[in-house]
Amino acid sequence: MRKVIGALVVLNLVVLGLVGATTAALRQRAQEREALACRDFVQTRVRQLDLKPEERRWEEIGWLHDVDEAIRLSRKHHRPLLVYCLDGHLDGRS
Amino acid sequence: MGSAGVRAVSLCEPQLIEKVNRFFIPLVLEIDHSPHIVASSRSAQGQQLLRTIDDIYARGNSLLRTIVVTPEGRIADLVEPMARPLAIAAEVDGAISKLHLEPGLKLTTYQSSARRPDAALELRVVLRYTDPDFIARLTEKLHPYCGDFRPDTTSLGPPTRDWITLSADGCRQLLPPTGLSAGDAYRIDDDVTKSMLVHFRPEPALMMARSDERARSRVRRAQLVATVCAGNRARLEGELEMVHPGLRPDRAPEAPSDGNVVKMSVAGWLEWDPASQRITHLSLATRRAVYCAATGGEVHYEGVAYVRDAAH
Numbered sequence: 001m002r003k004v005i006g007a008l009v010v011l012n013l014v015v016l017g018l019v020g021a022t023t024a025a026l027r028q029r030a031q032e033r034e035a036l037a038c039r040d041f042v043q044t045r046v047r048q049l050d051l052k053p054e055e056r057r058w059e060e061i062g063w064l065h066d067v068d069e070a071i072r073l074s075r076k077h078h079r080p081l082l083v084y085c086l087d088g089h090l091d092g093r094s
Numbered sequence: 095m096g097s098a099g100v101r102a103v104s105l106c107e108p109q110l111i112e113k114v115n116r117f118f119i120p121l122v123l124e125i126d127h128s129p130h131i132v133a134s135s136r137s138a139q140g141q142q143l144l145r146t147i148d149d150i151y152a153r154g155n156s157l158l159r160t161i162v163v164t165p166e167g168r169i170a171d172l173v174e175p176m177a178r179p180l181a182i183a184a185e186v187d188g189a190i191s192k193l194h195l196e197p198g199l200k201l202t203t204y205q206s207s208a209r210r211p212d213a214a215l216e217l218r219v220v221l222r223y224t225d226p227d228f229i230a231r232l233t234e235k236l237h238p239y240c241g242d243f244r245p246d247t248t249s250l251g252p253p254t255r256d257w258i259t260l261s262a263d264g265c266r267q268l269l270p271p272t273g274l275s276a277g278d279a280y281r282i283d284d285d286v287t288k289s290m291l292v293h294f295r296p297e298p299a300l301m302m303a304r305s306d307e308r309a310r311s312r313v314r315r316a317q318l319v320a321t322v323c324a325g326n327r328a329r330l331e332g333e334l335e336m337v338h339p340g341l342r343p344d345r346a347p348e349a350p351s352d353g354n355v356v357k358m359s360v361a362g363w364l365e366w367d368p369a370s371q372r373i374t375h376l377s378l379a380t381r382r383a384v385y386c387a388a389t390g391g392e393v394h395y396e397g398v399a400y401v402r403d404a405a406h
Contacts, residue, residue, distance in 0.1 A: 031277050031323065038329035039363045045379035046398045049220050055253060058105035061114050062201025063122040067140040070121040074165045077198055080189060081163040082118035084105075085147060090122055 058090065110183050116197040117190050118162075123147065139167050162189040214265050215373055219256040219293045221397035256293045258399050264289065265373050269366055274322050282318040282330075290378070291316050291334040294397050295356055296385045312337040314355075320364060330362030330378065338385065358383040376401050 063084070064070040074081050084090075105111070114120050123131065123144075132144040143163060150159065160182055162171040171189050189195070260268075267283040274280060295311055318332035336356040359382050365375035377400035385393040 028276065028324075031321075035321070035323040035327065035329045038331075038361050039327075041381075042361055042363045042377050042379045042398075045396070046377050046400045049222055049253070049379075049396060049398045050400075051218075051220055051253060051255070054106065056106075057108065057111060060111050061105060061120050063120050065122060065124070067121065067123075067135045067144060068137045070119050071137065071139050071143070071167075074119045074163070077119070078165050079117060079119050079198060080165060080170060080193060080195070081121050081143075081161075082114055082186065082189075083121045083123060083143075083147070083161040083163060085123045085151075085159045085161065090124065 063090065105182065107183065110186060112200075113186050113190065115201040116199075117195045118186070120201070143167065160185055162193075164193065212261050213259045214262040215260040215376065215401060217258040217260075217290075217376060217378070217399040217401055219254075219258055219397060219399040221254040221256075221294065221296065221395055223296070224394045224396055225392075254296070254397075258290050258293050260286075260290070266371070268320070268364060268373060268376070269371060270320065270322050270328065276322050276324045279319055279321045282320060282332075284316060287318040287332065288313050288316045290399070291318070291332060291358070291360065292336065293399065294334065294358055294360065294378075294380060294383065295336065295338050296383075296393055296395050311356075318360075318362070326366050326368050328364045330360075330364060332360045332362065332378075334358045334360065354386055356383070356385050357387065373401075 064073070070081055073079070105114075132141050132148055135141045135144055146169065147159075147161065150161075161169060162185065164170050170193060171185055264286050267286045270278070270280050292311055292313060313334070313336045315333065315335040318330055320328040320330050322328050334356060335358075338354055338356045358380055360378050360380050362378040363375065364373065366373050377398065379398045380396050383395050383397065385395065
């Protein structure tokens with residue numbers, strides 16, 4: 001009888017252990033799914049909302065930042081300066 | 095100021111770009127409200143030019159101008175595109191004609207100004223409006239100021255661009271405290287959260303932006319919670335509630351807020367290298383962003399922020 005009770009206790013512990021391990025694994029998988037869903041959402045939105053090539057065309061202008069260099073090139077190539085003055089930065093930096 | 099990026103849309107016409115690159119030496123002066131631009135030149139002619147520009151700014155309050163200067167240093171033309179958005183193209187054509195210019199070699203492309211010296215990480219921010227009615231109303235109201243702004247484009251107008259700059263310390267604050275494992279959550283430092291989420295604000299009236307607009311925004315609530323995932327990654331979920339006086343051109347900026355509130359939820363993704371404790375990926379995206387919901391002038395918008403080098 002003792003042996004039977006002992007075996008049942010061991011069996012219960014094994015079952016409890018398995019249930020616990022399974023629950024932990026399921027929880028971990030659920031967390032991973034949630035994480036990947038979040039990552040996919042963010043990456044998709046970045047792709048969708050990122051600047052389009054036609055919105056970055058102004059970068060094709062060969063803007064100079066150095067006044068003296070611009071004046072030197074203006075004289076050398078006899079081209080006028082087109083000075084674009086703005087508060088902030090062309091690329092949106094504050 | 096992100097609006098500077100918005101303004102750059104007037105420079106996106108291919109014909110204008112071709113003319114600027116072949117007939118001119120384009121110089122951008124990113125003035126940043128600096129009263130000391132003269133000091134940025136070492137030459138007499140450069141200082142003379144900057145002094146002239148300084149004087150022009152001292153007389154007026156416009157923050158955006160284009161100026162044509164001949165190789166001899168004479169100012170040939172000056173326009174205020176803020177008042178006349180299409181004027182740049184006209185100015186370029188006028189200068190080509192008046193100065194009898196011949197096309198020369200095409201210039202190479204723009205090199206972005208250097209990142210801030212204290213920046214450990216920079217995230218490009220792009221915001222877009224999703225409310226065509228709002229865009230139409232705004233265009234009608236601001237027609238004199240944004241005549242080249244077309245509400246019928248698929249992107250609903252030009253996107254707003256801005257940059258989030260994080261210092262090395264700010265980056266560290268984003269990483270999980272030691273001892274956390276997968277599934278554990280931690281709250282990002284509130285100051286770091288504010289410094290990032292405040293950039294997700296709708297722009298004021300496109301070309302009428304004020305450089306101190308971010309400073310005038312008051313954050314009521316900002317939180318960002320990170321949940322650690324396996325493999326040195328974390329997902330982010332956050333919220334922002336912020337009084338934001340911009341985007342209401344009919345309202346004096348100093349007037350007390352009557353519901354000009356940004357309410358936004360955001361998701362994000364963070365990855366880092368455990369050995370160096372450096373962030374290798376960071377991106378944020380709005381789940382829902384609404385402005386002025388309480389006043390009936392509700393504006394929906396959406397936005398993302400990401401580390402540019404990692405995304406390209």
